[in-house]
Amino acid sequence: MEWFTAPEYGLSRLVFQRALAAVYLVAFLTAALQFRALLGERGMLPVPRFTARVGFRRAPSLFHWRYSDRLFAGCAWTGCALSAALIAGVDGLLPLWAAMLLWALPWALYLSIVNVGQTWYAFGWESLLLETGFLAVFLGNDEVGPPVLVLFLLRWILFRVEFGAGLIKMRGDACWRRLTCLDHHHETQPMPGPLSWFFHRLPKPLHRVEVAANHVTQLAVPFLLFTPQPLATAAAALMILTQLWLVLSGNFSWLNWITIVLAVSALALPSGDRSFPAAPLWYEVVVCAVAALLLFLSHRPVRNMLSRRQVMNRSFDPLHLVNTYGAFGSVSRVRHEVVVEGTLDEVPREDSDWREYEFKGKPGDPRRWPRQFAPYHLRLDWMMWFAALSPSYAGAWFGALVERLLENDRDTLRLLRRSPFPPDRPPRHIRARLFRYRYTSWRELRETGACWERTYVREYLPPTRLATTGEPSP
Template identity: 55%
Template structure:
């Protein structure tokens, strides 16, 4: 007798392909980012060394393989190994075998990345880190092409998207007045953490378009998420509307993999029938149907994992309707079933910290700027697209300009005085070509996008105004 036939469906074969390959692709990017940036930021000689962090009792309680030992070589080995596993899943090779293999591989990536996040400190303190961990754990239970798609897992992924979108919408309603009077997008394209090449064009759109953007955002985040749980094709339509809003954010911003993984996860609400209506070459139903059943040895762990996620849902559910709603919070050490949200308030002006150095031993002149990859610097430089890659130092520089000072910035300046190679590799331009400067300093500038007339006249993308020193000139001797 087939006791678990009800657990599987054959109507979401395309969704499973997108979910597994898409989440695996984000893992690949995240692991490669860690291999590239983690040692300089948090490694043995990083700005915030993991070994020092692990001396804290809080850190020793976190689930991470690095509790017993950390080395940059070990970090890179784990990151490269995770990227290789993710690459195999992107290619779809494990999905052709027994379902336990895809589950094991996704859980390995989840555990490896969880180990990195839990020692990443402020450089990994972003909501999309927890989002990737939760997505990886949940998608792990989707099985392979040899079995039906578990309906409980599909609904749990929709529940994840609901918290992601509805949580962000509620944060905005409880946040700044600009979301209520529809003026938030007057400023957001200009003041967002890392603008993209089309952000200026978006900022210069008429104000009635910006008000429409806010209305569309509220509809996508506060209304559409409920319809993800509606019958088809309503759920597919709701998912499609939300995908369009995420694509607009991808085009106009640079939010690491947040919007990309959101698009992937939204396919949990898209049925094969809906895909067939848009792309007729895709069958209306694919993969094993519900009549194929599901082997008990796989169904039982799926139900246990589903029950665990349902149990853990109480805390984020309560948070959604709390007047003191938390944003981007984890309620357990495993980063499962988290609270999400972003931009409860929108800053109306943009300040940037510009780091400069000089080889003049008197410090009287000859100051030249260090250029970062993503954050605004040279006023004539058009912002680049980097998402879904995450430039962690650039993001922290945005928070620094908002007043979130931390010791990592002092260490960064000292490393620049030493012309530390690992640190310089995090930057786009070292104005001294590897030589030690005599002094470094940090200044604050107020940035705004150039109007069309200003751009035609000067060729500048940004207009900036000097707001004074953040850190006065410091020398190699003063820095140690």
């Protein structure tokens, strides 16, 4: 079928595949380095406890058959190795069927991780990586030209990411309609980056321009993805520029980067007069069948986008094949942070020697400038932001975090920037307090060197110690 492939997108496919493999590498590396404290046998939300109550059909994962920390580590590091092989272009050296299998392996491994990841993996970019990774299986290698149907479905994902985010903003917080959300967002976003303070201090008229440009990019430009070239390339390029702006303004894990990767697939990059062999019949049949399935499953995210009760970041099937996306339907006006402290005193008092734990990414010491971590994902730091919004977000894991800190648990401490206690002297008590954080002014920054100013709000967790049972006790 002559219409089946689009040889002119050969270079776009190549760049897309290598970039997607790099995102996979970051995702698997994040899992390998953090899982023991979060999901391990002694983690805050252990996988065996989850698989005991949630069946395979609801959350398909190889860990339903067997779980051990060693097996999880093996899966994560195998995913890293497969991702590195794909970055190196090994799929281009294999027969078509073997290349498809090579792309299917990291998808299956990451699906197994996400489906047992619980709260730690309940982010929209997890489903976005899985949905994009599933389509990458059918994109082919140098034995065939890029399939038109798969290229279309990649644009369909990008459309839902952008348009869904635009709709949720217009339907959500009134500040998006008033063009005032960026008066607050750079200060209250989950994890500020090294330039976020400067973005916040931009003139308010420029913030209005930013919001207006965002609405255009998310609500109007996505429709141009389905127009002839060069309009589609111009639309994709504008989305890439917008995402790079967001990369500079904060730490949003790999959300911005995988959106950029999707936009690359819509670019008409010059590739000369490259020709490809005719696609085998079995491949055409498989791609057509997968495309029909995904288009059928798309009715659920479409209904969600059209609904006045639109929800963000939801999977409609356990394989995360077609999902709905969105971000920041509401924007906080005030930033709160949970500050965790410990003391060696046997009897905790207000004047005890309380020492603060420092997290890697979330604000803590007002004088410590935020760092750039994205696309690497600091899962605990992100969830601490949710915990500050409401204790209900932390109910499943915060007590376990306190218990691990009281034990000086090595894997948990590795998630932090610094523990104030030596390895052989764990704290006797842990407490948590809620503070309001705000960016300092230019004058305050010059005088104090602090980028944050914080004010005590209330007690979040009273002084807590390990009871004789090993569980935290107030």
